[in-house]
Amino acid sequence: MAESKYVKEFLDIFSKFGYRYSKWEVWNDFLYMAAASMANLVPTQEREEREQRYLSIINKYPKEFQNLFPELLGIVTLALSENPEQDFLGSMYHRLQLHQEQKGQFFTPYHISHFMAEINMVGVDEEERQRKGFITVSDPACGAGAMLIAFANVAKAHGINYQKEVLFFAQDIDLTAALMCYVQLSILGCPAIVIVGDSLVKPDFHPDNEIWYTPFYYLNHWRFHSFFEEKEAEGTGVVLDDKDVEKFAEEAGGQMIINFQNAS
Numbered sequence: 134m135a136e137s138k139y140v141k142e143f144l145d146i147f148s149k150f151g152y153r154y155s156k157w158e159v160w161n162d163f164l165y166m167a168a169a170s171m172a173n174l175v176p177t178q179e180r181e182e183r184e185q186r187y188l189s190i191i192n193k194y195p196k197e198f199q200n201l202f203p204e205l206l207g208i209v210t211l212a213l214s215e216n217p218e219q220d221f222l223g224s225m226y227h228r229l230q231l232h233q234e235q236k237g238q239f240f241t242p243y244h245i246s247h248f249m250a251e252i253n254m255v256g257v258d259e260e261e262r263q264r265k266g267f268i269t270v271s272d273p274a275c276g277a278g279a280m281l282i283a284f285a286n287v288a289k290a291h292g293i294n295y296q297k298e299v300l301f302f303a304q305d306i307d308l309t310a311a312l313m314c315y316v317q318l319s320i321l322g323c324p325a326i327v328i329v330g331d332s333l334v335k336p337d338f339h340p341d342n343e344i345w346y347t348p349f350y351y352l353n354h355w356r357f358h359s360f361f362e363e364k365e366a367e368g369t370g371v372v373l374d375d376k377d378v379e380k381f382a383e384e385a386g387g388q389m390i391i392n393f394q395n396a397s
């Protein structure tokens with residue numbers, strides 16, 4: 134299959150940073166700003182901190198370089214709209230040779246992820262799905278999210294509206310990987326919780342972990358209450374803090390938002 138024109142466009146824009154900045158720095162700055170601009174669509178507890186970090190990053194660059202970041206994000210969005218069946222950022226990360234071999238960062242080729250998603254779909258308990266109204270899918274070493282992107286596409290092909298009926302759960306020890314996953318799942322409209330932390334030592338909502346909720350998660354969070362009730366019952370989950378919900382709802386001008394806190 135011919136390579137999408139967006140691959141070349143992305144790499145061309147990326148190369149404009151030249152040798153003035155390291156590829157690694159530009160990649161991470163791009164990801165953080167893309168992720169923060171999506172996360173900050175919702176007035177969360179972390180909003181101010183993320184906004185400040187966004188500003189400190191963008192202000193490092195002169196105007197002509199600042200404009201390249203939204204261009205890169207535009208290309209990622211167009212590439213995923215043209216073909217949602219791909220791990221676009223994961224492949225750019227490899228093409229730019231930024232992957233960290235010491236962390237085992239070799240992302241699964243999309244067709245293998247697709248095959249594995251199909252296998253997982255066989256395990257979906259249809260009765261439970263109907264009763265709960267949703268299914269969950271988790272990748273505790275998510276990388277750029279190839280497996281979860283494939284699951285979204287396979288769910289859609291099986292008649293499941295993944296934007297409403299699937300709760301995506303992702304974790305990676307590496308912030309760069311987790312943010313690639315966050316940005317792609319956000320663009321695809323997946324309700325997702327992306328966690329930065331060691332899934333062996335500090336799984337899920339461990340207090341040391343950094344958590345990123347996608348915009349579609351906030352739109353649909355009420356659908357997934359039973360998931361959190363189960364987590365809470367296991368003692369591994371989260372509880373709603375009513376005071377914070379009220380405070381943020383007030384700040385958001387009455388708009389209802391939810392804040393999750395660790396149960397422990």
Ligand SMILES: C[S@@+](CC[C@H](N)C(=O)[O-])C[C@H]1O[C@@H](n2cnc3c(N)ncnc32)[C@H](O)[C@@H]1O
Binds near residue numbers: 236240275277304305
């Ligand atoms: C082989 S890649 C797979 C990524 C993705 N699942 C895929 O199939 O494309 C493994 C990922 O696990 C992450 N990782 C390694 N050790 C981890 C740990 N203890 N907890 C969470 N993530 C970890 C790495 O940063 C890397 O992104």
